[in-house]
Amino acid sequence: MRVGLFVTCLVDAMRPRIGFASLRLLEAAGCQVVVPENQTCCGQPGYNSGDRETAKTLALKLLDEFETCDYVVAPSGSCAGMIRVHYPDLFRDDPTVLNRISLLAQRTYELADFLVNVVKFDAAPGHFAGTLTYHDSCSGLRELGIRDQPRALLATMPGVTVKEMAEATTCCGFGGAFAVKFGELSTRMADNKCRHIEAAGVDAIVAGDLGCLLNIEGRLRRRGNHTTQVLHIAEVLAGNEGDD
Amino acid sequence: MQVSSIHFKRSVTEKLNDEKLQNALSRLQTRFVEGRAAVIGEIADFEETRTAAAAIRDRVLKNLDQWLLHFEQQAIARGALVHWAESGADVNRIVTEIATLHNVRRVAKSKSMVTEECGLNEALEHAGVEVVETDLGEYILQLAHEAPSHIVAPVVHKNKEDIADLFAEKHQLPRKTGIPELCREAREILRPAFLAADMGISGANFLIAETGSALIVTNEGNGRLVTTLPRVHVAITGIEKVVPTLEDVTTLLRLLPRSATGQSITNYVSMLTGTKDAADHDGPEHFHIILVDNGRSSLLGGDMQSMLRCIRCGACMNHCPVYQNIGGHAYGWVYPGPMGSILTPTFVGLENAPDLPNASTLCGACGVVCPVKIPLPDLLRQLREKQMSLGLKSWQEKLALKLWGWMARRPAVYAMVIKITVRILHFAGGKERMLHHLPGASGWTAGRDMPAPQGKTFRELYRQRKLS
Ligand code: SF4
Numbered sequence: 001m002r003v004g005l006f007v008t009c010l011v012d013a014m015r016p017r018i019g020f021a022s023l024r025l026l027e028a029a030g031c032q033v034v035v036p037e038n039q040t041c042c043g044q045p046g047y048n049s050g051d052r053e054t055a056k057t058l059a060l061k062l063l064d065e066f067e068t069c070d071y072v073v074a075p076s077g078s079c080a081g082m083i084r085v086h087y088p089d090l091f092r093d094d095p096t097v098l099n100r101i102s103l104l105a106q107r108t109y110e111l112a113d114f115l116v117n118v119v120k121f122d123a124a125p126g127h128f129a130g131t132l133t134y135h136d137s138c139s140g141l142r143e144l145g146i147r148d149q150p151r152a153l154l155a156t157m158p159g160v161t162v163k164e165m166a167e168a169t170t171c172c173g174f175g176g177a178f179a180v181k182f183g184e185l186s187t188r189m190a191d192n193k194c195r196h197i198e199a200a201g202v203d204a205i206v207a208g209d210l211g212c213l214l215n216i217e218g219r220l221r222r223r224g225n226h227t228t229q230v231l232h233i234a235e236v237l238a239g240n241e242g243d244d
Numbered sequence: 245m246q247v248s249s250i251h252f253k254r255s256v257t258e259k260l261n262d263e264k265l266q267n268a269l270s271r272l273q274t275r276f277v278e279g280r281a282a283v284i285g286e287i288a289d290f291e292e293t294r295t296a297a298a299a300i301r302d303r304v305l306k307n308l309d310q311w312l313l314h315f316e317q318q319a320i321a322r323g324a325l326v327h328w329a330e331s332g333a334d335v336n337r338i339v340t341e342i343a344t345l346h347n348v349r350r351v352a353k354s355k356s357m358v359t360e361e362c363g364l365n366e367a368l369e370h371a372g373v374e375v376v377e378t379d380l381g382e383y384i385l386q387l388a389h390e391a392p393s394h395i396v397a398p399v400v401h402k403n404k405e406d407i408a409d410l411f412a413e414k415h416q417l418p419r420k421t422g423i424p425e426l427c428r429e430a431r432e433i434l435r436p437a438f439l440a441a442d443m444g445i446s447g448a449n450f451l452i453a454e455t456g457s458a459l460i461v462t463n464e465g466n467g468r469l470v471t472t473l474p475r476v477h478v479a480i481t482g483i484e485k486v487v488p489t490l491e492d493v494t495t496l497l498r499l500l501p502r503s504a505t506g507q508s509i510t511n512y513v514s515m516l517t518g519t520k521d522a523a524d525h526d527g528p529e530h531f532h533i534i535l536v537d538n539g540r541s542s543l544l545g546g547d548m549q550s551m552l553r554c555i556r557c558g559a560c561m562n563h564c565p566v567y568q569n570i571g572g573h574a575y576g577w578v579y580p581g582p583m584g585s586i587l588t589p590t591f592v593g594l595e596n597a598p599d600l601p602n603a604s605t606l607c608g609a610c611g612v613v614c615p616v617k618i619p620l621p622d623l624l625r626q627l628r629e630k631q632m633s634l635g636l637k638s639w640q641e642k643l644a645l646k647l648w649g650w651m652a653r654r655p656a657v658y659a660m661v662i663k664i665t666v667r668i669l670h671f672a673g674g675k676e677r678m679l680h681h682l683p684g685a686s687g688w689t690a691g692r693d694m695p696a697p698q699g700k701t702f703r704e705l706y707r708q709r710k711l712s
Contacts, residue, residue, distance in 0.1 A: 007702050007703075009652075009662075011702060012662065012701050012702040012703055013662050013665070013666050013697055013701055013702075014666070014695070014697045014698065015697075015698055016698055016700065016701060016702035016705050016706075017698065019702040019706075020702075020705070020706075035706060037655075037703065037706075037707070038655040039655075040651075040652040040653075040655055040658050041648070041652040043652075045645070045648060046645055046648070046649055047625070048606060048625060048628070049628060049632070049637075049641065049645055050625070050627075050628030050629040050630070050631055050632035050633075050637070051629075051632055051645045051649065052629055052632075054645065054646075054648075054649035054652075057649065057653060058649070058652055058653070061652075061653060089622075138605065138606075138607035138608055138609075139608070141608075142607070142608035142609070142611070142612050143608065167273070169609075170565055170609075171565045171605050171607035171609065173565070173605065174605065175604070175605025175606060175607070176605075177602075177641075178602070178603075178604070178605050179687065179688055180685050180687035180688050181602060181687060182253070182256070182602075182603055182687070183686070183687025183688055183690055183691065184256060184257055184260055184687075184690070184691065185256055185260065185566060185569060185570065185603070186605075186687070186688075187690070187691030187692055188260055188569050188691075189565050189566075189569065189605075190691075190692060191691075192565075192569075214694065214695055215692065217693075217695050218678075218688070218692035218693045218694050218695060219691070219692045219693075221678055221693045221695075222691065222692050222693050230695075
């Protein structure tokens with residue numbers, strides 16, 4: 001099974017170790033992983049800002065790079081949701097591309113969803129020991145139905161105890177450009193999230209999207225919380241092996 | 245109503261720092277979010293019911309003119325008079341004319357958001373007619389000279405203490421503190437208003453084409469008094485509220501109270517059909533129904549048409565993390581929350597409400613709770629596209645998007661620029677690996693740190709590994 005890893009622009013720039021953790025997990029699950037080297041961005045920033053044309057161009061670029069893969073996997077519900085749900089919408093009036101793009105969309109998965117539902121993986125090699133709480137990122141949850149998958153994977157790890165926090169499914173306030181354009185509002189939303197995380201009394205907050213994690217970590221630290229770890233689900237599942 | 249949506253950002257700051265408001269808003273979660281969650285399970289096929297409800301609404305919108313004519317015919321056949329109002333000003337004119345015709349001096353009014361669009365109360369008062377709001381929330385707002393901040397719970401921004409102060413001041417009675425005492429006081433003041441009213445004005449949650457009826461759902465019983473006690477009843481509602489059959493309405497009624505207030509059904513469901521006949525003990529002698537367009541028909545056939553499915557339940561705002569943090573007034577017009585962020589720019593012009601479509605993380609919470617499946621996040625995004633094509637975006641944003649798009653299409657340039665940027669940011673993050681300031685992104689760093697990048701990009705590290 002040939003799986004194309006879409007690293008995502010945020011992971012590429014900010015936290016490459018999440019990309020490597022994803023790679024290790026996919027390989028541990030028996031996939032042949034390819035990482036198209038020219039990949040950049042799925043086009044979501046443009047799409048959500050009203051720049052449909054740029055989004056279309058980037059969608060076509062991604063299609064060319066990944067079309068030969070059996071599956072496309074991304075360590076992000078947001079980017080996977082963009083491809084799976086919104087790419088077909090971008091080409092709704094263009095039947096020649098629509099067919100190809102829809103086929104690609106159907107083969108695109110968020111990492112935890114892919115591990116649980118496609119390859120039935122249950123041997124996470126990570127060695128995290130402690131309590132954690134999972135934040136349900138919006139696109140993953142509401143566009144792709146990702147809720148049980150990460151929790152199921154975490155449940156297979158003997159050292160991990162998952163404690164649910166209040167309002168786990170409420171947006172953390174990231175929202176891409178929203179976080180800068182409406183900074184105060186976004187900060188308040190992040191702060192609410194941080195309060196719930198702290199009330200849960202856990203060692204780590206885990207999510208499947210780096211955007212949310214940067215937002216949450218940024219607010220936690222500004223609040224003076226320097227102890228709660230902020231981790232991507234791939235890092236917890238795969239463990240860190242000198243990717244830093 | 246005056247539109248002040250242009251000041252959205254300034255209002256947000258104000259609302260975020262309003263401690264009383266923040267306390268009041270914290271009730272949304274328990275009262276509405278948990279309330280809805282607790283009752284939707286009563287319907288075994290809730291999701292299918294939503295799909296059915298959306299289909300009922302779409303069927304109407306497809307032939308809205310026909311259904312409205314059908315409704316008109318049936319309503320007239322049962323003794324009502326039907327008026328068509330193209331604008332808010334038309335509504336005010338028609339109601340004033342009806343008031344003059346029937347020698348009306350006092351009006352008792354139950355809740356209606358459409359009349360907020362028109363500023364009807366002011367128009368009537370200007371014409372020398374006294375108007376009393378009888379919905380408790382609306383009555384409080386009338387006393388306080390404030391606008392509703394929620395379409396179902398108009399006074400959700402106020403707390404009990406504020407209301408106790410307001411009543412003591414306006415009623416000139418000893419200050420009460422308990423909710424039952426406050427309600428009793430309001431009831432005692434309002435009762436004579438019902439009895440003295442020559443005309444009752446209500447909204448309508450649905451218009452039933454099959455029977456020519458107006459249907460209203462309420463919890464306080466004031467709607468029933470307003471529509472049956474005075475000699476004249478005027479029901480005012482948007483043209484999109486028409487529904488073909490009684491059976492269709494039952495489907496929608498399974499969803500409306502559950503989505504709105506977490507109730508299986510409201511305390512009252514009143515179906516108002518025709519005028520009082522000889523055998524009736526009560527009911528109005530004259531029944532006028534005003535069908536209001538006020539911009540609605542411009543949505544037909546366009547990409548915002550699905551917004552006309554809306555049954556005004558308020559679930560989208562109850563579940564919206566933006567609304568939950570700022571309340572309704574910041575939105576600057578009649579309708580707040582996600583539905584308001586679509587209706588306001590659509591009705592009053594995108595240039596007068598440029599922030600509203602963007603003031604959302606597109607988290608999707610509204611879309612998944614909407615009982616008639618309006619794709620609210622998609623509509624918000626479409627408004628952003630419209631802003632882009634009309635040149636209503638700032639040059640900074642346009643430039644940033646252009647640059648990003650240009651780079652993302654050129655992998656070599658992209659790799660180089662990102663590599664350099666993350667290197668700089670990595671070093672700027674220091675030992676702590678945190679950035680406290682970011683030029684051009686103070687919106688982020690004013691209240692948050694930015695975790696610094698790891699230092700090398702994934703693509704660099706991946707290539708290194710492949711080579712070694
Ligand atoms: S848009 Fe949907 S959720 Fe919002 S008020 Fe209308 S019907 Fe209710």
